[in-house]
Amino acid sequence: MxxxxxxxxxxxxxxxxxxxxxxxxxxxxxxxxxxxxxxxxxxxxxxxxxxxxxxxxxxxxxxxxxxxxxxxxxxxxxxxxxxxxxxxxxxxxxxxxxxxxxxxxxxxxxxxxxxxxxxxxxxxxxxxxxxxxxxxxxxxxxxxxxxxxxxxxxKQLYLLPITVISIIIGIGSIMTFLLSRFIVNPITKLAEATLEMSTGNFNVQVPIRRSDELGLLAQSFNHMAGELRQLEQMRQDFISNVSHEIQSPLTSIRGFSEALKEPAMNHKERLHYLEIIETESERLSRMVDNLLRLTSLESGQQPNPAELFDLDEELRKVVIVNHLLLMQKEIEYDLFLPKTKIIGNKDQLFQIWTNLIHNSIKYTPKGGYMYIKIKKDGNYVRIRFTDTGVGIPPEDQAHIFERFYKVDKSRDRSVGGNGLGLAIVKKIVEIHQGKIELESEVGKGTTVTILLPSSNAS
Known part of the structure; x- marks a missing residue:
C-alpha cells in the first residue's frame, strides 16, 4: 500500500x-x-x-x-x-x-x-x-x-491562523485524495490493460476519455492495441494461408507418389503423374521463392542500388520474354513506350513488370487484348497495364494487394497463382516511393497503374 x-x-x-x-x-x-x-x-x-x-x-x-x-x-x-x-x-x-x-x-x-x-x-x-x-x-x-x-x-493571536491552517490542511487532504484518484485511476487501468495484453489478449481497450496527457496516452495505447490486434490477425492468417498453400501441393505430390507405386500402371499414366508432381513441385518452389522475396523486401535486407536506365527498353524486354505466352493465348497487344529514363533498382522493377504482364496473360481470355503505356504526368511517370481480362469484383479490389489474397481460389490454382505476386509488386513500389492504382470491372478488364515520383524520373 x-x-x-x-x-x-x-x-x-x-x-x-x-x-x-x-x-x-x-x-x-x-x-x-x-x-x-x-x-x-x-x-x-x-x-x-x-x-x-x-x-x-x-x-x-x-x-x-x-x-x-x-x-x-x-x-x-x-x-x-x-x-x-x-x-x-x-x-x-x-x-x-x-x-x-x-x-x-x-x-x-x-x-x-x-x-x-x-x-x-x-x-x-x-x-x-x-x-x-x-x-x-x-x-x-x-x-x-x-x-x-x-x-x-x-492564544487569541494564533488561534485564528491555526484554525485557518487546520481547515486548509483538512480541505487540501480531501481534495488531494479525490484528485489523486482522478490521476491514478487511468494509470491503474493502463497497467491492468498492459498486463492483460501481455497474456496475448489484444482486444483490450482502455475506456479513458480525457483531453490531457493521460487521455493522449490512453489513445496511443488503444491505437497500439489495435495495431497489435491487426498484426496478430495477419500473423494467424499468414500461418493459415501458408499452411494451406503448402499443404495443397504436398497433398498432390503425396497422392500421385502413392499412385506411382501401383505396378499395373502403364508408362503413359506414369508420365502423366510425374508431370503433375513436377508441376506441383514447381508451384511449391515458386511460392517459397515469393515468400522469401517478400520477407526480404519487408525487412529491408534486400539491397536497393539505384541506377539510371531506360524504362521503355525494360518494358519491351518483358514483352519479348513473354511473347510466346501471348501468342499461345492469341492475345493482341499495343505498346506506347516513348523514350523514358528513370532512376531505380532495375531488377526489382523488372519483377513488377513481369508480375503484371503475367497476371494480364493469366486472366485474359483467349483472343483478348493488352495495352502497355508510359506517360509523363506532372510530377509522376505513369506506367499503365491494361487488359480485357475477367476483371476484379469491387469488394475484392481493396484487398487485392494483400499477401495470399485470392479473388477466386479455384481459378487461381488452375493458373498456378499463390496470392503473393501483387503483394510483392506493392512493396517494391513503396520502396521506390511510388504509388499503385487499380481500376477494374468484372467482365471488361483491369488497369494497373504504377506511378513513380518525379525524383525518380528524368
Whole structure:
C-alpha cells in the first residue's frame, strides 16, 4: 500500500500543503510582527488616555471598576504608580509572564514624560512593549502603565491562523485524495490493460476519455492495441494461408507418389503423374521463392542500388520474354513506350513488370487484348497495364494487394497463382516511393497503374 503511486501522490501533496502552511505562518509572522506591535502600542496609548479620563471624571462612581473591566477585556495589565511608591493593579490577569517595569522608567513618567517604546530606534520585542502615561489628580502625580498579557494575547493571536491552517490542511487532504484518484485511476487501468495484453489478449481497450496527457496516452495505447490486434490477425492468417498453400501441393505430390507405386500402371499414366508432381513441385518452389522475396523486401535486407536506365527498353524486354505466352493465348497487344529514363533498382522493377504482364496473360481470355503505356504526368511517370481480362469484383479490389489474397481460389490454382505476386509488386513500389492504382470491372478488364515520383524520373 505504501509503495503505490496513489499513496505517494497523496502523501506528497499533503506534505506540500503542511509545509507551505508552516512556512507561510512563520514568514507572515516575521513580516507583520513589527507592524502588529506598533498597532498594539497605539491601542494601548488610546486605552490609557481613555482610562485617565475615566479616573478624572468627577461624576463617575468607582471608576476603578471600569478600568478593571477595560483591562480584562483588552487583555492588558494596568498598573498605577504614585510619588509615594504606592502601586495599584487594575486587572485580574495572571502576571507571571509580565516583565516588571524599570524604576527609572517609572520616575521618568512621574516627572511628566510619556513612555512609548515604539519611539526607540531599535525594533522593540513584543514582550517589552508597554506604554506609560503621566497624569495628575487632586494635586498628586501618577504614572499609568499598560502592558500586554502575551500568554492570553498569543492564544487569541494564533488561534485564528491555526484554525485557518487546520481547515486548509483538512480541505487540501480531501481534495488531494479525490484528485489523486482522478490521476491514478487511468494509470491503474493502463497497467491492468498492459498486463492483460501481455497474456496475448489484444482486444483490450482502455475506456479513458480525457483531453490531457493521460487521455493522449490512453489513445496511443488503444491505437497500439489495435495495431497489435491487426498484426496478430495477419500473423494467424499468414500461418493459415501458408499452411494451406503448402499443404495443397504436398497433398498432390503425396497422392500421385502413392499412385506411382501401383505396378499395373502403364508408362503413359506414369508420365502423366510425374508431370503433375513436377508441376506441383514447381508451384511449391515458386511460392517459397515469393515468400522469401517478400520477407526480404519487408525487412529491408534486400539491397536497393539505384541506377539510371531506360524504362521503355525494360518494358519491351518483358514483352519479348513473354511473347510466346501471348501468342499461345492469341492475345493482341499495343505498346506506347516513348523514350523514358528513370532512376531505380532495375531488377526489382523488372519483377513488377513481369508480375503484371503475367497476371494480364493469366486472366485474359483467349483472343483478348493488352495495352502497355508510359506517360509523363506532372510530377509522376505513369506506367499503365491494361487488359480485357475477367476483371476484379469491387469488394475484392481493396484487398487485392494483400499477401495470399485470392479473388477466386479455384481459378487461381488452375493458373498456378499463390496470392503473393501483387503483394510483392506493392512493396517494391513503396520502396521506390511510388504509388499503385487499380481500376477494374468484372467482365471488361483491369488497369494497373504504377506511378513513380518525379525524383525518380528524368
Amino acid at each position: 505504501t509503495r503505490t503511486l496513489y499513496f505517494r501522490i497523496v502523501l506528497t501533496f499533503i506534505g506540500i500543503v503542511i509545509l507551505s502552511c508552516i512556512v507561510s505562518f512563520f514568514v507572515s509572522g516575521q513580516l507583520f510582527k513589527r507592524e502588529a506591535t506598533a498597532q498594539m502600542l497605539d491601542d494601548m496609548l488610546q486605552s490609557g488616555q481613555t482610562m485617565i479620563q475615566l479616573l478624572k471624571e468627577p461624576d463617575l462612581k468607582k471608576p476603578e471598576l471600569y478600568l478593571i473591566r477595560m483591562a480584562n477585556q483588552s487583555n492588558y495589565a494596568v498598573t498605577i504608580y504614585n510619588t509615594n511608591g504606592e502601586v495599584r493593579k487594575y486587572d485580574t490577569l495572571p502576571r507571571d509572564n509580565i516583565r516588571p517595569i524599570p524604576n527609572q522608567t517609572i520616575q521618568e513618567v512621574l516627572s511628566g514624560e510619556i513612555y512609548y517604546s515604539a519611539n526607540q530606534l531599535m525594533p522593540v520585542a513584543p514582550d517589552q512593549a508597554y506604554v506609560g502615561l503621566p497624569y495628575e489628580q487632586d494635586g498628586k502625580k501618577y504614572a499609568l502603565f499598560i502592558q500586554p498579557n502575551f500568554e492570553v494575547r498569543n
